[in-house]
Amino acid sequence: xxxxxxxxxxxxxxxxxxxxxxxxxxxxxxxxxxxxxxxxxxxxxxxxxxxxxxxxxxxxxxxxxxxxxxxxxxxxxxxxxxxxxxxxxxxxxxxxxxxxxxxxxxxxxxxxxxxxxxxxxxxxxxxxxxxxxxxxxxxxxxxxxxxxxxxxxxxxxxxxxxxxxxxxxxxxxxxxxxxxxxxxxxxxxxxxxxxxxxxxxxxxxxxxxxxxxxxxxxxxxxxxxxxxxxxxxxxxxxxxxxxxxxxxxxxxxxxxxxxxxxxxxxxxxxxxxxxxxxxxxxxxxxxxxxxxxxxxxxxxxxxxxxxxxxxxxxxxxxxxxxxxxxxxxxxxxxxxxxxxxxxxxxxxxxxxxxxxxxxxxxxxxxxxxxxxxxxxxxxxxxxxxxxxxxxxxxxxxxxxxxxxxxxxxxxxxxxxxxxxxxxxxxxxxxxxxxxxxxxxxxxxxxxxxxxxxxxxxxxxxxxxxxxxxxxxxxxxxxxxxxxxxxxxxxxxxxxxxxxxxxxxxxxxxxxxxxxxxxxxxxxxxxxxxxxxxxxxxxxxxxxxxxxxxxxxxxxxxxxxxxxxxxxxxxxxxxxxxxxxxxxxxxxxxxxxxxxxxxxxxxxxxxxxxxxxxxxxxxxxxxxxxxxxxxxxxxxxxxxxxxxxxxxxxxxxxxxxxxxxxxxxxxxxxxxxxxxxxxxxxxxxxxxxxxxxxxxxxxxxxxxxxxxxxxxxxxxxxxxxxxxxxxxxxxxxxxxxxxxxxxxxxxxxxxxxxxxxxxxxxxxxxxxxxxxxxxxxxxxxxxxxxxxxxxxxxxxxxxxxxxxxxxxxxxxxxxxxxxxxxxxxxxxxxxxxxxxxxxxxxxxxxxxxxxxxxxxxxx
Numbered sequence: 109x110x111x112x113x114x115x116x117x118x119x120x121x122x123x124x125x126x127x128x129x130x131x132x133x134x135x136x137x138x139x140x141x142x143x144x145x146x147x148x149x150x151x152x153x154x155x156x157x158x159x160x161x162x163x164x165x166x167x168x169x170x171x172x173x174x175x176x177x178x179x180x181x182x183x184x185x186x187x188x189x190x191x192x193x194x195x196x197x198x199x200x201x202x203x204x205x206x207x208x209x210x211x212x213x214x215x216x217x218x219x220x221x222x223x224x225x226x227x228x229x230x231x232x233x234x235x236x237x238x239x240x241x242x243x244x245x246x247x248x249x250x251x252x253x254x255x256x257x258x259x260x261x262x263x264x265x266x267x268x269x270x271x272x273x274x275x276x277x278x279x280x281x282x283x284x285x286x287x288x289x290x291x292x293x294x295x296x297x298x299x300x301x302x303x304x305x306x307x308x309x310x311x312x313x314x315x316x317x318x319x320x321x322x323x324x325x326x327x328x329x330x331x332x333x334x335x336x337x338x339x340x341x342x343x344x345x346x347x348x349x350x351x352x353x354x355x356x357x358x359x360x361x362x363x364x365x366x367x368x369x370x371x372x373x374x375x376x377x378x379x380x381x382x383x384x385x386x387x388x389x390x391x392x393x394x395x396x397x398x399x400x401x402x403x404x405x406x407x408x409x410x411x412x413x414x415x416x417x418x419x420x421x422x423x424x425x426x427x428x429x430x431x432x433x434x435x436x437x438x439x440x441x442x443x444x445x446x447x448x449x450x451x452x453x454x455x456x457x458x459x460x461x462x463x464x465x466x467x468x469x470x471x472x473x474x475x476x477x478x479x480x481x482x483x484x485x486x487x488x489x490x491x492x493x494x495x496x497x498x499x500x501x502x503x504x505x506x507x508x509x510x511x512x513x514x515x516x517x518x519x520x521x522x523x524x525x526x527x528x529x530x531x532x533x534x535x536x537x538x539x540x541x542x543x544x545x546x547x548x549x550x551x552x553x554x555x556x557x558x559x560x561x562x563x564x565x566x567x568x569x570x571x572x573x574x575x576x577x578x579x580x581x582x583x584x585x586x587x588x589x590x591x592x593x594x595x596x597x598x599x600x601x602x603x604x605x606x607x608x609x610x611x612x613x614x615x616x617x618x619x620x621x622x623x624x625x626x627x628x629x630x631x632x633x634x635x636x637x638x639x640x641x642x643x644x645x646x647x648x649x650x651x652x653x654x655x656x657x658x659x660x661x662x663x664x665x666x667x668x669x670x671x672x673x674x675x676x677x678x679x680x681x682x683x684x685x686x687x688x689x690x691x692x693x694x695x696x697x698x699x700x701x702x703x704x705x706x707x708x709x710x711x712x713x714x715x716x717x718x719x720x721x722x723x724x725x726x727x728x729x730x731x732x733x734x735x736x737x738x739x740x741x742x743x744x745x746x747x748x749x750x751x752x753x754x755x756x757x758x759x760x761x762x763x764x765x766x767x768x769x770x771x772x773x774x775x776x777x778x779x780x781x782x783x784x785x786x787x788x789x790x791x792x793x794x795x796x797x798x799x800x801x802x803x804x805x806x807x808x809x810x811x812x813x814x815x816x817x818x819x820x821x822x823x824x825x826x827x828x829x830x831x832x833x834x835x836x837x838x839x840x841x842x843x844x845x846x847x848x849x850x851x852x853x854x855x856x857x858x859x860x861x862x863x864x865x866x867x868x869x870x871x872x873x874x875x876x877x878x879x880x881x882x883x884x885x886x887x888x889x890x891x892x893x894x895x896x897x898x899x900x901x902x903x904x905x906x907x908x909x910x911x912x913x914x915x916x917x918x919x920x921x922x923x924x925x926x927x928x929x930x931x932x933x934x935x936x937x938x939x940x941x942x943x944x945x946x947x948x949x950x951x952x953x954x955x956x957x958x959x960x961x962x963x964x965x966x
Contacts (some may be wrong), residue, residue, distance in 0.1 A: 763866065
C-alpha cells in the first residue's frame with residue numbers, strides 16, 4: 109500500500125533545524141572518499157563511474173536504500189521536506205541560500221509503472237547525512253548548476269510516460285487507491301471558480317470577451333451560503349494537494365509517483381471530485397504565479413514577491429518562452445475540457461439514464477484513466493512552472509520541454525474526444541427519453557376525458573414550460589409577455605412553417621382586425637397565437653432562417669412565439685401526428701379550459717371569418733346548415749362590386765382558366781349573346797387556382813382587349829380559390845364530404861373543372877343556374893340560335909340551362925381531384941357527376957410554375 113508523506117508541522121520543522129549540520133564521520137570507504145577533496149576532484153572527472161560505484165556499494169551504507177516497491181515516493185533523507193541549508197564545504201559553514209526545499213529530494217522506483225531508478229547527480233562536495241549514507245543532492249540545485257541536468261530530469265520523466273504502454277497496469281494501481289466513502293460533493297460551484305482562475309491565467313480570449321457576465325454570475329453564486337460552506341469544507345484537502353504539487357515539483361520526483369500520492373490523498377472521493385479538487389489545487393498555484401506576473405509592476409508587495417520568484421527576469425524574455433507558455437496553456441485548457449466532461453457525466457439525470465446504457469457504461473470504464481492522465485498533466489505543468497521560477501528563463505528556452513507538454517496534450521485530447529463522443533450519445537439517449545415523456549404528457553393533457561381548471565398547463569406544455577423568460581410577443585405593442593395573458597381565454601393556435609404567403613397572411617390579418625373593431629362583441633372574444641413549426645433536422649438554424657422568422661413575426665398583429673427554437677421536438681411531433689399539420693397553416697382552437705374544440709378552424713376562418721366564433725365543430729355544422737348553393741357563397745367578403753350586381757338581379761358569369769384563346773372566345777360569345785337577347789350581363793374573370801404567371805398573361809389580354817371585368821389583385825384570386833378548397837376540406841373534416849348535398853356536389857365540380865381547363869358559373873342575381881366546364885359552356889352559348897326561341901317563354905337563364913344540360917349529358921366531362929401528400933387525403937370520394945366511387949391514383953405532377961398560387965391544395 110502506498111505511503112502518504114506526513115505533513116510538516118512547526119514542531120518537526122524546529123526539530124530538524126536543531127539537527128547538527130556537521131555529519132558524523134562516515135565509516136564506508138565510499139563515504140570517506142567523498143570527504144577527501146582529492147577524491148571529490150576524481151569524482152568530478154568521472155561522475156558516472158563514481159555514481160555507479162556508489163550504487164554498487166549500497167550494501168555498505170548504514171541506511172538501507174528503499175526501492176519503494178509500492179510505487180510511492182519513499183524519502184531517502186532522515187529529514188525530508190525540511191529547508192535544510194546545504195554547504196558547499198562541510199568544514200566551511202558556507203550556506204547555499206538558493207536551494208529552498210532542496211532536502212526534500214526522494215529517490216524512487218516504480219516497478220508497476222515501468223519507472224527506473226535514476227542515478228543521483230554527483231556535485232562538487234556531496235553531502236553525507238548524520239547517519240552516514242550519501243544524500244542525493246536536490247534536483248533544483250543540480251538544475252541550477254547545470255541546465256543540461258534539467259533536460260535529463262525531464263527526459264527521465266518523459267521516458268516514464270511513454271514506457272507506460274499498458275494503461276491497464278496503471279489503472280489497477282490507481283484503482284487500489286479508490287475507496288469512496290459515499291460522500292456527495294457538488295463540484296460544479298468549485299469548478300466555476302477554477303475555470304475563472306485558469307481562463308484568466310491562460311488569457312483565454314473567448315472567455316475574457318464575455319467575462320463581465322460570467323463574473324457577475326460567479327460573484328452571485330459565490331455569496332450563497334451553501335457555496336461558502338462547501339469551499340470551507342474542502343480547503344484543507346485542496347491545500348494539501350497544492351503543497352504536494354509544489355513540494356514534489358521542487359524535489360524532482362517522478363510524475364507517476366506524485367500522481368499516485370495525490371490519488372492517495374483523494375481516495376475517499378468520487379472520480380469527478382478527485383479531478384476538480386486536484387485541478388483546484390493546481391489553479392491555486394498557477395493562479396498565484398500569474399497574479400504576481402500581472403500586478404507586480406503596480407503593487408510593491410507583489411513586486412517583492414515576484415523578484416523572489418524571478419518573474420521580472422522571466423517576463424523580460426517572453427519571446428523565447430512563448431512556445432513553452434503556449435504549450436502550457438494548451439495543455440491546461442485540455443485539462444479543463446476533460447474535467448468538464450467528467451463532471452457532466454456525474455450530472456447526468458439518473459431518472460433518464462442508468463449505468464447499463466452502453467454509452468455511459470463505456471465512459472465509466474474510461475473515466476479513471478482520464479482522471480489519471482489529467483492529474484498527471486497537472487503534475488507536469490506544476491513541474492514546468494516550478495522549474496522556470498527556480499532556474500530562470502534559460503531553462504524555458506529549450507523546445508524539448510514544450511514537446512513534453514504537447515505530448516500530454518495530444519493524449520488528453522484523444523481521451524477528451526472519446527469521452528465527449530460517449531457523452532453526446534448519452535445526451536441523445538436522454539433527449540429521446542425526455543421526448544417520449546413530453547409526448548406522452550401532451551397525449552394525457554389533450555385527452556378529451558381530462559378536465560382542467562384553465563388552459564395554463566396545456567399552453568405551457570405546448571409553448572414553454574419554464575418561467576425563466578417571457579415566451580410571447582404582443583403583436584400590437586411588440587413587447588414580450590407571459591402566457592398569463594391567455595389565461596381562461598379562447599385561444600386559436602395559428603400553426604405554420606416559415607413559408608407563410610403574404611396573400612394568406614394579409615387576408616387573415618384583415619379578418620382579425622375586423623373582429624377587433626367591435627371588441628365587445630361575442631365573436632371577438634378570442635386570441636390568436638402564432639406557433640411556428642420549424643423542423644431543425646430539415647431547416648438549419650442560421651442568420652437567414654432567424655431573419656425570415658423575425659420579419660414574418662413583425663407583420664403579425666396577434667401574439668407570436670418569441671423564438672421558434674423554444675418549440676420542442678416532441679411538440680412538433682404531436683402537432684404533425686395528432687393535429688395532422690403538414691405544410692399549410694392550421695388553426696387549432698382551444699377553449700378557456702385548454703380543451704381542443706376544433707382541430708383546424710382555418711377553413712371556417714376563410715369561409716365565414718369571425719362569424720364562426722367560437723370555432724367549434726358544432727358551430728361549423730350549424731353554419732353549413734344555414735348555407736345554400738348561391739353566388740354569395742363564392743364571392744362573399746371578396747368583391748363588393750359583384751355583390752352589388754347580385755342585389756341588382758343582373759345576369760352574371762364568373763369564369764376562369766389559363767387558356768387565352770378560350771377566354772377570348774368565351775367572353776366575346778357571351779357578350780354577343782347577351783346583346784342579341786337584350787339582357788343585362790356582367791362577367792368577372794377570377795383566374796385559376798395555380799399557374800399564377802399564366803393567369804397574369806390572361807389578365808393582360810383581358811385588359812388590353814377590354815373583354816370583361818377581372819380581378820387585378822392576385823390576393824383576391826388566391827382567396828377565392830382558398831375559400832372553395834376550404835369548403836371541401838371543411839366537409840372532409842366533418843366527415844360529410846360525400847353527403848347527398850347538392851351544394852357540395854357543385855363545389856366539387858367547380859374545383860374539378862379548374863384542373864381540367866376553363867369553366868363558367870352562370871347566375872341570375874344570387875341564384876346559380878349553370879356550373880359548366882369549358883367544353884360545354886361555349887358550345888351552349890354558340891347554339892343560341894337553337895334555344896333563343898325559349899327565352900321569351902322560359903326566360904334567358906332557364907333556356908340557357910336546358911340547352912347546356914343537353915350538351916353536358918353528351919359530353920360528360922371527367923372529374924378529377926389531386927391532393928398533395930402534405931394535406932389530409934380522404935379515404936374515398938364520389939364523383940360529383942355520376943355519384944360513383946372515384947378511382948385513386950398516385951400522380952407525379954410538375955406544372956413548371958414556381959409562382960403557383962400560394963397555399964393551393966390542388
